[in-house]
Amino acid sequence: xxxxxxxxGHPDPACNRLLHAMADAxxxxxxxxxxxxxxxxxxxxxxxxxxxxxxxxxxxxxEALKDAQDAIRxxxxxxxxxxxxxxxxxxxxxxxLEQTLRPGFAxxxxxxxxxxxxxxxxxxxxxxxMGMPALAYRLWFGAHSLKSFExxxxxxxxxxxxxxxLFGMVEGVSDTKRKKWLDELRRxxxxxx
Ligand SMILES: Cc1cc2nc3c(=O)[nH]c(=O)nc-3n(C[C@H](O)[C@H](O)[C@H](O)COP(=O)(O)O)c2cc1C
Numbered sequence: 001x002x003x004x005x006x007x008x009g010h011p012d013p014a015c016n017r018l019l020h021a022m023a024d025a026x027x028x029x030x031x032x033x034x035x036x037x038x039x040x041x042x043x044x045x046x047x048x049x050x051x052x053x054x055x056x057x058x059x060x061x062x063e064a065l066k067d068a069q070d071a072i073r074x075x076x077x078x079x080x081x082x083x084x085x086x087x088x089x090x091x092x093x094x095x096x097l098e099q100t101l102r103p104g105f106a107x108x109x110x111x112x113x114x115x116x117x118x119x120x121x122x123x124x125x126x127x128x129x130m131g132m133p134a135l136a137y138r139l140w141f142g143a144h145s146l147k148s149f150e151x152x153x154x155x156x157x158x159x160x161x162x163x164x165x166l167f168g169m170v171e172g173v174s175d176t177k178r179k180k181w182l183d184e185l186r187r188x189x190x191x192x193x
Contacts, residue, residue: 010093023039026127056098126150130169131170
């Protein structure tokens with residue numbers, strides 16, 4: 001049995017997008033597989049944008065994000081879901097990561113330019129949806145923003161392995177394909193993977 005935290009990075013607080021159905025399917029599967037699940041809805045959290053290096057390194061986490069940090073600390077597996085916006089993660093989700101994965105929580109700077117990672121022992125899965133074909137994002141754009149999230153943010157804090165699922169051409173997707181995708185998410189949840 002695993003302790004899984006699902007972090008929904010879609011900025012739409014209406015919670016009726018494909019990604020919300022995907023997070024629900026994953027959570028359903030995880031519950032059926034006997035895993036413990038906690039959920040974070042970034043769109044529903046009221047927090048400021050990080051503006052200075054001083055705040056990042058020496059400031060305190062906004063009150064509204066303390067539960068999210070607690071859910072990240074508690075988990076041994078993290079599932080991040082977000083849509084591709086302007087080739088990258090939506091600004092609100094990036095703002096959430098800047099505020100939560102700060103020094104003292106996710107890592108610490110040591111003398112000699114070394115880094116102490118605080119989130120080791122956790123794995124992650126990234127669920128990314130996009131308007132273009134997923135193959136085009138991988139081959140033509142080199143999946144650059146996804147690699148940056150994996151390497152510069154997650155692995156930097158010690159989170160590994162990081163697995164990923166890319167869903168392309170999501171707009172106007174057929175009911176059959178949507179069901180197939182949700183079944184896939186349910187299976188991943190059941191496996192705690
Ligand atoms: C502001 C904005 C920017 C977007 N930028 C891109 C993009 O750069 N590349 C792409 O393939 N799709 C882009 N899209 C399409 C979204 O990725 C797509 O609508 C989303 O993955 C659908 O998921 P949802 O139904 O859960 O919102 C963009 C959509 C919006 C609203």
